[in-house]
Amino acid sequence: MSQFDRESPASLATLPTEIADSIYYSLPSASLCTLARVSRDIYAAVQGPLYRRPVIDSYRKLQAFVKTLNYVASWDKKTGDARSKKIVHLTLIIDPAKEEITAGRPLIAVILARMIRVIARYNEDVTISLIIAHSACNAQPVCSFESEEFPRVTSLILDLGGEPVTQPSSGSSSLSSVIPARRNIHQRNYNYSTTGIRCIPNAKFWTRFFNGSNFPDLQRLELHHRSRAGSSYGDSGREGDRILFTELDTLGLARIERLVVNSVPEFNDSVLMAGLQHAPLLTDLQIENCAVTYDALDKLLLHALPVLHRLVLRVSPQSRFAQHAREALGYRGNRDYKEEIPHLCPHFRRHGKNLKHFEFAAPYICRDLFLDEYEKEKLRESGHPGTLAGDKNGMIVQGELDTVLVTGVLTRSRQTRDTDSAGQKLLEGSSMEEDRRILERERSMRTRKATIEKEGWTRRLHVLDGMCIDGATFEELTALAKVEEPGIGWTLGSLPERRAFRVIGDLIETVRYSHEFERDRQRRARQVERDVNDELVGQ
Structure with missing residues (x-):
């Protein structure tokens, strides 16, 4: 080794290719752009990592990006295939109001679709996350989606309703930081409509997302609607409007894996049933403050819970459907026994065991979420009353909850039931095949326990008004969660009592209600930003 070699300082340019690539692929785009200006060698070395997962937050940058792809593109003369920079995943964030202010004219769907098609032509395997921030249903480019095709867009997030947004503080998320303060679009007489009138359930709004033609590769769809009155539309009064979809209107639902509808007035029972019937791959569902009846939710939970991995269901505190369901349960003895009363809580007990995460916020929740009829009978035999003396808000007004009795009876009854079931199988069949099944069941239970602990399964319950049945109490829910x-972590909150508990195994921890649940509205208002940072950019 020469004297020059011994004295040469170490640098990125002198590192082995494998080590240098590991460093480059771990750096953010801003750092890679800075490195690209250091030297020609490093510029060439960072091209792959730099274009691998770009995040573009304006149409001007998108134009420059596409121009670069065109400039360095190459064509195969025999096949006609075009190749350019290798892109694995592109996150595209567009604020229509910002673009209109900058360019003096709205960004129309045809131009946006044309840019996306160029990128898809150069990268056949690219996946694209398209986020339209601070837009409106009847504004460009959303209102013209049905006229264009957006290939390779696998994630679509729309922030609709057009609420004015102020300049975010330094503590906001990274997506907020790239979206400047925008003018109040109410001044331009937007009426938030896809049909020329106010936002109501209509087929035109949904077919562009569901038909598989406009977004042929769509897998994740999120719609976050806003209104002048706030995030909750409650019961719009139009939930009975029936929307008819043809077979061609729902072909794209076969690829949908995640669906989020947050305060969307165009969403009702018909849309829910269409999505439920034609989305076999749907494993992640969030419905928040939408005008969906309890009858429809009853059918949803019955059929969808066994296949979902994640469910978030938040019913508006003003929901008259919840009130009617509670009144029906309270007067069950005076009603026709053949009449079906929509009661959501038992579905979670019967069919929700395999949910990795679920959140349930509703005006009324009760212990049927934890207990079946056999367990209720065992509690009554032990001297536990069917319901405690609780008021309409679920607060105890007479007596105390015997948590030792509840937990002890349930633990013994569940152990006895499992033991009796296994013993019965041994009596019915003593063959080696039956023994093998029992051993397989035990192995499956151990595997399930390890999976729950590894993946950190969670449950969140938020009681907004009280219990489904008179006399039930919030304390009972906490004892039953124990x-x-x-391995499953529970967080339970009661708005009337302003109390919250976290339950993990035998431990019950009192937590601040304001910290766990009052901030839900602020967190949901930033749902788009959080989804982009935690899920899309990191893909």
Whole structure:
């Protein structure tokens, strides 16, 4: 080794290719752009990592990006295939009001679609996340989606309703920081409509997302609607409007894996049922403050819970559907026994065991979410009353909850039931095949327990008004969560009592209600930003 070699300082340019690439692929785009200006060698070395997962936050940058792809593109003369920079995933964030202010004219769908098609032509395997921020249903480019095709867009997030947004503080998320303060679009007489009138359930709004033609590769769809009155539309009064979809209107639902509808007035029972019937791959569902009846939610939970991995269901505190369901349960003895009363809580007990995460916020929740009829009978035999003396808000007004009795009876009854079931199988069949099935069941239970602990399964319950049935109490829910499956973390909150508990195994921890639940509205208002940072950019 020469004297010059011994004295040469170490640098990125002198590192082995494998080590240098590991460093480059771990750096953010801003750092890679800075490195690209250091030297020609490093510029060439960072091209792959720099274009691998770009995040573009304006149409001007999108134009420059596409121009670069065209400039360095190459064509195969025999096949006609075009190749350019290798892109694995592109996150595209567009604020229509910002673009209109900058360019003096709205960004129309045809131009946006043309740019996306160029990128898809150069990268056949690219996936694209398209986020339209601070827009409106009847504004460009959203109102013209049905006229264009957006290939390779696998994630679509729309922030609709057009609420004015102020300049975010330094503590806001990274997506907020790239979206400047925008003018109040109410001044331009937008009426938030896809049909020329106010936002109501209509087929035109949904077919562009569901038909598989406008977004042929769509897998994740999120719609966050805003209104002048706030995030909750409650019961719009138009939930009975029936929307008819043809077979061609729902072909794209076969690829949908995640669906989020947050305060969307165009969403009702018909849309829910269409999505439920034609989306076999749907494993992540969030419905928040939408005008969906309890009858429809009853059918949803019955059929969808066994296949979902994640469910977030938040019913508006003003929901008259919840009130009617509670009144029906309270007067069950005076009603026709053949009449079906929509009661949501038992579905979670019967069909929701495999949910990795679920959140349920509703005016009324009760212990049927934890207990079946056999367990209720065992509690009554032990001397526990069917319901405690609780008021309409679920607060105890007479007596105390015997948590030792509840947890002890349930633990013994569940152990006895499992033992009796296994013993019965042994009596019915003593063959080696039956023994093998029992051993397989035990192995499956151990595997399930390890999976729950590894993946950190969670449950969140938020009682907004009280219990489904008179006399039930919030304390009972906390005690029942304590004896649920080991490893699952529970967080329970009661708005009337302004109390919250976290339950993990045998531990019950009192937590601040304001910290766990009052900030839900602020967190949901930033749902788009959080989804982009945590899920899309990191893909």
